[in-house]
Amino acid sequence: xxxxxxxxxxxxxxxxxxxxxxxxxxxxxxxxxxxxxxxxxxxxxxxxxxxxxxxxxxxxxxxxxx
Numbered sequence: 001x002x003x004x005x006x007x008x009x010x011x012x013x014x015x016x017x018x019x020x021x022x023x024x025x026x027x028x029x030x031x032x033x034x035x036x037x038x039x040x041x042x043x044x045x046x047x048x049x050x051x052x053x054x055x056x057x058x059x060x061x062x063x064x065x066x
Contacts, residue, residue: 008060015056022049 002010029042 004063008063011056011060011063015053015060018049018053018056022046022053025049 023046025042025046029039029046032039032042
């Protein structure tokens with residue numbers, strides 16, 4: 001079984017990954033000028049990453065408060 005520190009590191013790495021993907025999707029969406037559908041989908045992907053980041057942060061906070 002993982003110890004709490006390992007789990008915290010895993011969650012932080014996951015948050016970092018989700019936030020990096022969110023930034024990448026938003027940057028690419030801004031570069032697209034001729035395909036509004038793709039631009040919208042990339043923004044929606046970024047929103048999904050933001051939601052997962054918030055959920056992971058909530059989990060870390062629950063662990064710290066326990």
